[in-house]
Amino acid sequence: MSAEEKIISSEILSVEGIEVIYDESILGVSDISLKVLKGEIVAILGANGAGKSTTMKAISGIAVTERARVSKGDIKFKGNSVLNIAPHKLAHKNIVHVLEGRRVFEHLTVEENLKSGTFLHRPTRAQMNSEIDQIYHWFPRLKDKRKTLAGLTSGGEQQMLAIGRALLTKPELVLLDEPSMGLAPILMQEIFSIISQLNKENDVSFLVAEQNIHLSLRHAHRAYLIESGKVALSGTAKELSAREDLHQIYLGVEEVL
């Protein structure tokens, strides 16, 4: 089954023309609209500073803790507006955000990091252990490092830990910000394969921000290309892969040419 053929039903996330302003003065993004349907992997592509992270943070509510606010537009999760909801409450609504730069709890062990992801649905000790074993099944390397301080593990392991920890919150939608950043190509591949697999087997939807266009388009169903805080282009992964001007738009040089 190819990505496009996958049967897609309901809309899970809808970002409707948002503008995000930092510190009441700095424009983060000016006009972003996008949708994620249930069971989809959607990529947000764009160069550094295009507004990928800001869009993700606006959705997860983390923007507010960085003195930013959504000044126009709306964000709906399963039909209901989630604007101005505290980030920890969004986690309870089954949206989880894996922040850019991995952000594991450095002074906690790998296993304690994973435990912290399970707390929100208050599992029993036995449930917690079996859920964590499931993550070890996806990411066997983490099991070998379970007693190691997370800050002492490699970049790839930290990314796996950040994703595994997020999955333990039992999300319907995962916001994944630059999972390939700073990783060796082989590890990028591994991470994306696991994302695809999780998406197929567990029906988790992913919104992935990436600079790595080719890798993302290979695994995503659809993608949005963001440029200077606006959606410049969108379409299915196949359509976008076929466009030859993709890199020019991505680099923001099409006006010059």
Added chain:
Amino acid sequence: MTLFLEALIGGLLAGTMYSLVAIGFVLIFKASGVFNYAQGAMLLFSALTLVSLNEFGFPFWAALVMTIIITVIGAILIERIVLRPLANRNVMTLFMATLGLAYVIEGMAQGIMGAEIRGFDVGIEDLPIFWGDILISQFDLVAAAVAITMVAILALFFNKTRIGISLRAVADDTAAAQTLGININRIWQIVWAVAALTGLVAGMAWGARQGISFTLSLVVLKALPVLIIGGFTSIGGAIVAGLIVGASEALAETYIGVHIGGGIVTWVAYFVAIGFLFYRPSGLFGDIEIERV
């Protein structure tokens, strides 16, 4: 040799009391980056509450339970009313807020409960006991045991309970903790409550030794060099540094104090702390970023 050992052991035991005070600071600083100058005032307030309730006629244990409840409620109110509206402000703003808070609490405590020195009798007679030739204060032994118990309870709390792990997660990365559904406001309230309870234990130990009065809040000044030596973010560091300060005070008093006319106890800790600032500015166990080799 006997003199040396006696001074050393006495100093180490007394040092645990410094550790106890310093841990209260570390808890709040680690979790929220606030240097809580009001820790000393909170310590005074809870100790005063305890003796006042006791004098009022409540038996010791009843008074203690009531004091614990009052202390926890007070700490939660401080977090909610003073610190939370200031969240995300710069470090100096937060420090000034706690400085102001310190005087407000002290003033209120003395206004309500009186400013005279109260005795606080915990029923331990300070009879010296002998280990071979070495003379040890029985009171110091009990205080050290209390401090060690407190530390053991905290260690269990932080490493084995879900709230403890969440607390350490928030201390490491507030935003990431929030994305996992951890309510940081609740965590901060718990931290303030735990710090205040640590203050109560420290207040009881210090109060039993020197009486409970305004000067009790000045133990803050004893905690500062301990924090500088141990690092502001490490409970282990606070313990070791407390012991170092206790031992160096006792040894300095015994060997140097006699030659320069005493009074060395008030400044030797700062002397050691300044040395640490030169050679190890983040303290023995302070947060040097973890780096992979």
